[in-house]
Amino acid sequence: MTIGGILGEAWQLYTRFFMRFFVIAAIVFLIVNLANALIGVLLGSSSAIAALLALVSVVVSLVGTFWLQGALVYAVNDVRDGKIDTTVGEVFERVRPDLGTLIGAGILAGLGIAFGLVLLIVPGLILLTWWCLIVPVIVLEGRGITESFSRSRALVRGHGWTVFGIVVIVAVASAIASGLIEAIFSFLGDFLRYWIGGTIASAIVGPFFAVALTLVYFKLVEPEQAQAQPEPAPAQPSAP
Secondary structure: OOHHHHHHHHHHHHHHOHHHHHHHHHHHHHHHHHHHHHHHHHOOOOHHHHHHHHHHHHHHHHHHHHHHHHHHHHHHHHHOOOOOOOOHHHHHHHHHHHHHHHHHHHHHHHHHHHHHHHHOOHHHHHHHHHOOOHHHHHHHHOOOHHHHHHHHHHHHOOOHHHHHHHHHHHHHHHHHHHHHHHHHOOOOOHHHHHHHHHHHHHHHHHHHHHHHHHHHHHHHHHHHHHHHOOOOOOOOOOOO
16 A cells, blocks of 8 residues: 555545535535534624534534545445445435444544644644544444544554555645635635535545545455455366
């Protein structure tokens, strides 16, 4: 597995099925960004209303973000054979049973990584690398919260620098691309710029990160799958 190989394969898959990934992401970001945009507009309202909306926004963001991450992983798994076999609705429904696990693992991972970054930066980056495959592990292997952390760490072991390079390159490139796309909508008012501009930018850029990490997962499980394949039976001698 190489950085260039993963990024090249991710780009091919992303561009080939761009509309598929875009629609899935746009559905979620339209809802999440609407909630966040309303918070920005109503911050000047009474403290009670602002607090209630902030709580609603946090809940919507948590559910939407992790549901989307799981849905994109499943969508990538669906199109790896070169064709689409499920509807958008089926993609979201497939991930629904894992939503609680995704949210729990995501919150714990986020807190751990943030704490590591605040302390010395390096521990946070290490944890980010170790735990970057939690979502594919949960969605594709059905692992629980605790198990997903150890499983992700086990898969990354021995490939840390390569995985770290992929995560950093994609994260930086995504941030730059998202900023440029959002700038296109700077002529809109604050509400529409955040809701529409933010949604389009996130729906365009966000899926590529999921595609890259999901391909990393598949690449790292290949040796296990190869070992699990039964050996072919020896050929029977032909009858005289």
